[in-house]
Amino acid sequence: MGKRVAICAVAQIKNEGDLWHARFQNMLLECFESVMQQTGVTFDMEKGIRNVVTCSDDVFDARTISNNGMTDVVGAHLRGEEKMAQESLNGLGYAMASILSGHDDAILFMGHMKESQGESRRMVSNLSFDPFYCRPLGLDNMNMNALQARAYGQRSGVQEEHLARIVVRSRKNAKKNPYARENEEIDEAKVMSSPLLADPLRELHYYPITDWAFGMLLCCEERAKEFSKNPVWITGFANCMDSYFPGDREYVSNFSLKKASERAYKMAGIKDPKKDIQIFELCDHAAYQLPMWAEGIGIVDEGKGGAWVDKGGMDKFHVNLSGGMLNGNPFLLGGAARAIECFYQLRGEAGDRQVDGVKKALAHGTYGAAGQHQAVVIMEA
Amino acid sequence: MAHRKKNKNVGIIGIGQTKYSSHREDVNQPEMIHEAVKAALEDAGITMNDIDCVVHGNMELFEMVHQPDLWHVIGTGAYGKNCIRITTGGTVGATIACAADNFVASGMYDIVMAIGFQKLQEGHTTGGITNMADPLWFRNLQTGALTGSKAYDVIREFGEERGKRASLMYRIIMDKHACLNSLAHRAFGLEFEQIDELIRTSPKLVGDLKLIDMCSQSDGACAVIFAEEKKAKKISKKPVWIRDHITIHREETFNIFGYDEKFPVQTTMRVAAENLYKRNGIGKPLEYFDVFEMYDPASWWALDWLRDFFLLKGDEHLRLVENKDIMIGGKMPINPSGGVIASNPISATALIRVAEAALQIRGDAGKHQIPSPVRHALASGFGGTMWTVLMMLEKELNW
Numbered sequence: 001m002g003k004r005v006a007i008c009a010v011a012q013i014k015n016e017g018d019l020w021h022a023r024f025q026n027m028l029l030e031c032f033e034s035v036m037q038q039t040g041v042t043f044d045m046e047k048g049i050r051n052v053v054t055c056s057d058d059v060f061d062a063r064t065i066s067n068n069g070m071t072d073v074v075g076a077h078l079r080g081e082e083k084m085a086q087e088s089l090n091g092l093g094y095a096m097a098s099i100l101s102g103h104d105d106a107i108l109f110m111g112h113m114k115e116s117q118g119e120s121r122r123m124v125s126n127l128s129f130d131p132f133y134c135r136p137l138g139l140d141n142m143n144m145n146a147l148q149a150r151a152y153g154q155r156s157g158v159q160e161e162h163l164a165r166i167v168v169r170s171r172k173n174a175k176k177n178p179y180a181r182e183n184e185e186i187d188e189a190k191v192m193s194s195p196l197l198a199d200p201l202r203e204l205h206y207y208p209i210t211d212w213a214f215g216m217l218l219c220c221e222e223r224a225k226e227f228s229k230n231p232v233w234i235t236g237f238a239n240c241m242d243s244y245f246p247g248d249r250e251y252v253s254n255f256s257l258k259k260a261s262e263r264a265y266k267m268a269g270i271k272d273p274k275k276d277i278q279i280f281e282l283c284d285h286a287a288y289q290l291p292m293w294a295e296g297i298g299i300v301d302e303g304k305g306g307a308w309v310d311k312g313g314m315d316k317f318h319v320n321l322s323g324g325m326l327n328g329n330p331f332l333l334g335g336a337a338r339a340i341e342c343f344y345q346l347r348g349e350a351g352d353r354q355v356d357g358v359k360k361a362l363a364h365g366t367y368g369a370a371g372q373h374q375a376v377v378i379m380e381a
Numbered sequence: 382m383a384h385r386k387k388n389k390n391v392g393i394i395g396i397g398q399t400k401y402s403s404h405r406e407d408v409n410q411p412e413m414i415h416e417a418v419k420a421a422l423e424d425a426g427i428t429m430n431d432i433d434c435v436v437h438g439n440m441e442l443f444e445m446v447h448q449p450d451l452w453h454v455i456g457t458g459a460y461g462k463n464c465i466r467i468t469t470g471g472t473v474g475a476t477i478a479c480a481a482d483n484f485v486a487s488g489m490y491d492i493v494m495a496i497g498f499q500k501l502q503e504g505h506t507t508g509g510i511t512n513m514a515d516p517l518w519f520r521n522l523q524t525g526a527l528t529g530s531k532a533y534d535v536i537r538e539f540g541e542e543r544g545k546r547a548s549l550m551y552r553i554i555m556d557k558h559a560c561l562n563s564l565a566h567r568a569f570g571l572e573f574e575q576i577d578e579l580i581r582t583s584p585k586l587v588g589d590l591k592l593i594d595m596c597s598q599s600d601g602a603c604a605v606i607f608a609e610e611k612k613a614k615k616i617s618k619k620p621v622w623i624r625d626h627i628t629i630h631r632e633e634t635f636n637i638f639g640y641d642e643k644f645p646v647q648t649t650m651r652v653a654a655e656n657l658y659k660r661n662g663i664g665k666p667l668e669y670f671d672v673f674e675m676y677d678p679a680s681w682w683a684l685d686w687l688r689d690f691f692l693l694k695g696d697e698h699l700r701l702v703e704n705k706d707i708m709i710g711g712k713m714p715i716n717p718s719g720g721v722i723a724s725n726p727i728s729a730t731a732l733i734r735v736a737e738a739a740l741q742i743r744g745d746a747g748k749h750q751i752p753s754p755v756r757h758a759l760a761s762g763f764g765g766t767m768w769t770v771l772m773m774l775e776k777e778l779n780w
Contacts, residue, residue: 009446042627045656051628056438058441058443058468059441059442062512062516063512063513063516064440064442064443064470064509064512064513065440065468065469065470065508065513065764065765067468067469067470067765068513068765071630071631071632071765071766072632075631076517076632077630077631077632078629078630078631078647078649078652079467079628079630080627080628080629080630081628081630082467082469082476082480082628083467083468084465084466084467085441085448085466085467085468086448086450086466090465090466093465093489094465094467094480094483094484096487096489097480097483097486097487098483098487099699100388100486100488100489101385101387101388101389101483101484101485101487101488102385102386102388102486103385103387103482103483103484103626105385109769111409125447126609127445127446127447128446128447128448128449128451129452130446130452131408131446132407182495203666221387226736237462237489239463239464240449240461240462240463240464240467241435241454241459241460241461241462241464242460242461243454243455243460244451244452244454244455245455255461256461259416260460263463267489267670273731284535294774297723320397335415338662352478353571364468367448368448368451369451372451372454373464374451380722
């Protein structure tokens with residue numbers, strides 16, 4: 001058994017603000033059929049898919065055991081299905097483990113999220129705080145991000161103008177991505193005058209509500225060619241949990257992202273991410289996070305995020321050519337969206353956004369208040 | 382079935398459980414989890430520094446905490462570590478055991494701790510389970526976990542008197558086991574002479590499912606530590622080896638719209654058992670296994686599932702119960718711990734089955750230890766729309 005796991009195919013629907021006409025099962029079916037058609041994989045218990053890993057969220061779906069409503073459309077009837085209930089990139093890590101363990105040859109990995117059907121994303125994230133101390137204060141991911149944004153701005157020199165430039169670039173990049181949300185192209189002045197959500201976060205600094213679904217087929221190294229002529233390889237995965245209480249954590253330390261990326265680099269044999277990796281896809285839920293996470297993964301010197309943006313670091317390092325989360329992916333599926341973009345780039349199928357000679361790519365996923373939990377996947381052509 | 386040899390052998394080296402109870406108002410969620418984590422680390426003789434990854438599992442809508450692994454980090458000890466959260470409903474405790482096994486076998490992590498937890502007093506269990514159903518088609522019909530259909534099936538096949546007596550016989554055997562387990566939630570001290578009285582007097586829940594047939598809702602947590610072969614042998618004097626596991630789900634709409642009396646949809650218990658035994662060369666499971674920790678949320682279900690799990694025919698499963706072969710000391714002891722009927726902190730429940738099966742193999746189950754040697758054990762998880770997870774545990778690495 002090798003150390004590599006193949007991604008043989010990916011599928012996705014277009015990111016949309018409100019897919020009112022489709023249930024999540026409809027969204028998934030489209031992805032499922034595409035993976036089947038691309039790979040010819042079967043559900044034969046000897047040679048085909050015996051286990052499915054899914055990603056969905058009970059609270060966003062307002063359904064206990066949210067995977068229960070999707071087992072039929074992902075083909076899990078009378079076979080295995082296991083739901084990764086964190087940020088979706090961790091599902092790739094789990095699928096990888098299931099294959100490297102020898103337990104499964106092939107894993108279908110699918111996920112969905114309809115953010116549009118919830119009343120309020122902030123109410124959901126308020127529920128991720130403990131009911132005694134933090135929840136009654138009204139803490140949610142947005143106001144925690146605002147605290148982090150303020151602290152990071154002070155430390156890194158990232159100012160209002162930098163944030164505006166990040167948002168404008170995200171929209172511009174996304175225009176070249178056929179699966180990205182259709183958002184209006186804007187200028188920096190518009191970003192700087194958009195309404196404040198939680199000071200210093202403005203509306204256009206924050207990722208928009210989106211519905212989306214995806215599918216991927218993963219396979220062991222020995223059998224990858226059965227399903228794809230040019231598979232993409234996952235060679236590194238790690239994640240890390242930071243502490244929970246606001247007072248216990250240094251918000252701009254990048255503690256958990258540094259640990260996760262160090263461990264993923266070690267697994268993939270990467271010595272210097274600046275030299276070894278050509279594509280970086282980061283989960284920028286808010287504009288300030290793009291340079292901050294870039295510091296965390298080690299492509300920007302600590303506290304130098306502002307200067308890095310000024311010097312064109314985002315383009316030089318090919319960060320979020322897909323448009324990133326700022327242009328719109330659902331909250332917990334950002335990591336899978338990042339991995340799918342890396343897949344296209346590594347296969348040379350990224351269309352107008354293609355970068356020449358991409359050999360290695362990094363996909364990042366995060367969830368929890370102000371990036372409490374971080375995950376990193378390394379992919380190779 | 383094509384199934385590769387495991388990349389690495391995986392052994393259970395530490396087990397920790399809390400007391401199971403209807404109300405743990407003395408602790409909050411992370412504190413309760415911490416009790417199980419601390420006990421598991423002490424059992425293994427290691428510290429949190431030795432753990433590479435924590436696998437967390439529960440159903441968040443039961444307590445209404447979104448992504449609870451974030452808050453629970455205080456009790457799980459996952460700070461600075463890899464941390465994965467996997468949930469599959471009632472089966473989640475078994476699924477996180479499978480996930481921990483996969484992570485260790487993959488070579489990605491050497492030592493992984495799986496933690497299942499539920500604090501059902503903080504939510505509304507039946508409401509939570511009802512929310513599982515499709516909002517357009519089935520939610521108005523759902524009765525949560527209270528399902529009378531299995532009682533109906535057993536009675537239709539074997540008659541009212543025999544069915545009801547066998548169900549109560551199973552129930553009382555479980556209670557006798559629970560009375561030996563100091564962690565069990567409900568342990569009434571029932572006697573076999575009470576069977577007829579209980580059939581007559583226990584309040585009905587749905588159809589012929591009575592209050593006495595059904596599990597309680599409990600608070601509690603369970604932690605199990607898994608390690609790769611070399612470390613397992615070094616750390617533990619008696620590691621318990623995970624031989625294999627299988628997960629079989631079933632989709633409800635296929636059964637409701639596709640039901641045919643001549644060709645009923647297969648049960649996930651039988652599909653899981655058949656596939657697992659086939660790929661491990663187990664011809665006679667009733668002879669092979671020494672103990673079975675089964676997820677038995679109600680005595681009617683348990684009674685019926687014995688037939689599928691052991692690939693039995695006709696009324697063999699009823700006779701196992703009627704002859705008390707499933708008691709501690711019997712031919713095939715089922716749930717020496719008292720089972721789910723005695724304690725059901727839902728997302729911990731299926732992990733408790735794995736933990737108790739491992740304790741039996743180690744010979745460390747205390748008063749509920751079965752008297753004969755335990756070399757091969759089976760543990761099951763149940764949840765969702767009749768989903769099954771089965772795990773095989775072994776005393777020796779010799780398959």
